[in-house]
Structures are given as C-alpha cells and as structure tokens.
Amino acid sequence: MSDANELTDMSDVSDESLRLDGNAAAGMLEGIFTFEVTSAHCTCAGCGRTAPLGALLLYGGEMGIVLRCPACGRAELRVARLGGPEGQYCIDMQGMKTLRAIPA
C-alpha cells in the first residue's frame, strides 16, 4: 500500500503518482487519537471544505505526517515524531478548523 516509499529511481515516476492519503497515516494517528481517525470529518481552515481524514492527501514521508486539503492544498494536520519512532509527538492542527469524530 505504501509503495510510494519503495522506488528509488524517481526519474519516470511523476510526483503525483506517489501521493498517498489519510488511510496510510492512520497507523501513526491511532497512537494519538483514541477514536477511529480515517472517518473523522475535517474542515479546512483555509477553504472550509469538509472531508474524511482518509481522503486528505498525505505528504511528508518519514519526516512526518502532512495531511492536506484535497480542495485547496492547505496543510490541515501536521505531525512529527520527535526522537524517532518511539518519541514524543508534535501536532499542529492550525490548518484544520474542526475535526469531528464519526462513530464507526
């Protein structure tokens, strides 16, 4: 699923084809949020669009999670894990007006 990390020769792979979505970020985010996160409704602080977190566009790779609004590209949620895989989280949600958990 996260085959985006699998390729080293990027010369014939357009960047847009590498992009994953919020589904791929769920593993890390489940260590932060106590509710199921991919179905949560996120409202963009930039353009006001609401989308499930699973539909947000994922960037950041191993630097961290950057989830962007599919409509305007604004970074709605940014998460870094400081000190490596077992480290503390730093979370920035300034780009998200609200996040509403949706019961499964």
Place this chain on the structure above:
Amino acid sequence: MAGIPARLEWRRASVLRHIDETPRVKSLVLDVPGWAGHRAGQHLDVRITAEDGYQTERSYSISSAPAEPQVTLTIERLGDGEVSPYLTDVLHPGDELEVRGPIGGWFTWRPEEGGPLLLVAGGSGIAPLMAMIRQRAAVRSPAPVCLLYSSRTYNEIIFREELDRSVAADEDLMVTYTLTHSQPPGWQGYIRRIDRAMLEAVAWAPEEHPMIFVCGPTPLVESVATLCVGLGYSPERIKTERFGPTGGDI
C-alpha cells in the same frame, strides 16, 4: 503500556505460508497472536528491522475475510522495492514479522451496511476489495456487487480464478476486467483504462446509490473518483485508498 489496545502496538506475527497469486504478487498468510479480527478494507502496518537497527515501515491491505482465522496480506513485489521483495522472496514460514493493526475505519465495509457495492480496483488495489468480496461470501450477504478491475495483462489479474468461480456461483456478483497493456488471443473484454464510458456501461447507476470503493495506484484512484463524481454519484458514498505507484502502468 497498560490500557493500549493490542491492535495499536507492534506485535510479532508468524509467517505461515506464501501463496503465489501472479508472477509478481504473493499473498502472505500470517498468524497474529491475540488477533481480534478486522473489518474488510483495513490494513496492517509492517515494520522491518535490520541487524544494525535500521528500520522501515510499510502498510499492506488485508485481503482475507474477517471470518477467516488467519490474516492474509497480498503484496506486489516491486523490482526496485526495499521491502516488498523481502516479504515475497526472503521470508520463510516460521519467520516472524512485526505488524501493527488492523488499521483504518473509513475505507471499510461490513455486510450489515448493505449495498449495492461498486468496487473499482487497479492492480494490487484489489487486495482490500477482495476482503470485502470474501466476507460477503462468507456470511452470504445479499448485497449485490459490481467489481471493475483493471490489470496490465491477463496473467496479472490477482485472484482471477477465485473471482471467476465466485461469479459463476453467484448471480449478484458481477466482475468486469479490463486489460490495459496486452491481451490474450481471443480476448473479448475491455482493453483500455477505466473511463467514463466504461463506468456507465458496467457500474450501478447513480440512482442505486451504491457504496463505492476505489483502490489502486494513485492516478487511477483519483481519475475514477473524479469520474464518479462527474457521473452523479454522491461524493460521500465514494471512498478511496491510494496505493501510490505500482510496478506498471495500470
């Protein structure tokens, strides 16, 4: 740590066996201790650690039905890949693999949610959708399913025999293949990428309000999702899971 559900922590799964699905795709059947089941559509995170401590993680969709006792991941070996060749070619039965999950709740389907279902897959994107199809069969769900499945070639259709058998046995399961790279002699099916006309010909009409799941390479997922919105399907009924690139041009 106390109180953390097992599914959020890394656990050591044992490799039970491999299944050769296509020349480039293998399924990996795992025994995961303490497994409490999953929902069709969910995935596992997998973590690999070298002797010098180097670690890397990937995610793979679970292709087995929740009704099955073991957990199956279906993995396409990318020639250039760092992890996929390890999983398909190096792991033996008896080896251990660190996994975390099951993960995800949006891109999931439970039979009680009903249908009809419109499933659109590209390449290895069939994996989570196969979990849905298998679960539907396991509980004899009446939800009708239309699967549109894009592959490069006939031999690269993952789960083809099982799908063909299931279609023969179930009039409410419809499967359409399209082969985009090359076709066997006598092929009567589609030979192009999924487009508006194909969806119109094959899929449930928007008035049927299908639940739509699209999975596969990012360009295919985005193209199909956009087409579905354009055809009048409700955006909130369209769920997507992007796999990034896969080995070929699907």
Place this chain on the structure above:
Amino acid sequence: MSTPFVSRGFRGRRQRSDAAQRLPPGQYLVNGFPVLSAGPTPHTALEHWDFTIIGEIDEPRRWTWDDFQQLPRETVTKDIHCVTKWSKLDTMWTGVSLDTLLQGVTSSAHYILAFCDGDYTTNLPLADVTGGKAWIAYEYGGAPLAPEHGGPARLLVPHLYFWKSAKWVRGIQLLAEDEPGFWESLGYNNYGDPWKEERYAGD
C-alpha cells in the same frame, strides 16, 4: 525485556560502506535519491520564476531566470545527510553561491527564512549561508534539477540536515529575529548539525 526484534535476512537498500567515516552518527548510505516532500511538486514556468531577497535589506533584490543564468555559477561536490537517516556522498550540484547573491547587500539581519513555491519554509543563521556554505542549485549531476528534487532551483546547504536545503526555493527573507520554518516549528531542531545529531528540538 525481550531482545530487540530483528527481521531475519533484511538488509534494505543501504550500501555496504567503506566510507563509514564520512557518515555522521546514525546515518546510512543509500543507492538512489529518496524523494521526500511536504507537499505537491510545484510547476512554475521559468518565464514566471524569480528569486528575491527581501526583509531587512537596503533594497530588495530580484533576479529572473534569465538574470540568474547570467550570474557566476559554481559546481560543487558535496555529501548530503537527511534527518531521516539516509546520506548520499559525492553529490554534484551546480548553482549560484549565496555569497554572489548577497554581494553588496547591506543588512543588519542575522537570520534568514527561505521561502518556496508551496508553503515550505526553513530558517537558518545568515552566517550559515555565507562564506561558501550555500548555493541556489539548478543542476544536479550535470543535468537540470528535476522537479521531484526541487527543480527549477533549490537551496543547497550541505553542512546541515537536508531539510534545510529547501526545494523549489523562490527567495530568502533577511530577519533580525530567528523564525522557525516548516519542520522547525514542528519540533525538528532549529539548527540541524548532522555531526552533532541535532535532529529534534532539545538535541
């Protein structure tokens, strides 16, 4: 406590290295050139591209792409180190030195904030981009810098972790006060010296 888990037979794509002494602590050599982006690849046409120096400056500077190509260019070979632990040795870059761009600039600033197409920013002390330590690079390995790797031009500051070498750079803002950029404001180290393993804030 159980022994740490090791995946039998896994080596990953690191190279066996005789160059270990050239690697900062905690780094691995890789084949290839991993792509890591905080956002989508911008596609600014060269006729619309410019590079500007703004902020605490006597007079803002601006160069179009054509202007930029007229500036003295340098080709440098450098080792680069990503905070995610991969390193690449002997990478070859061509571009314009920040010293060239800052020539004649009067400023009381001690810091810069590099800004880019998209919303990426990164901050550095001015002293770390002068004195032959930084370039605006538009070629990699003798060929035009590919968009995935930051083309048309990126900042190159190889003595620091590579997140400081901002892709798709469009200018630098000279500042009296330091202002954390995209990753720095999310807990990455404000400075980022690979030889001191300054990966995260507090390191």
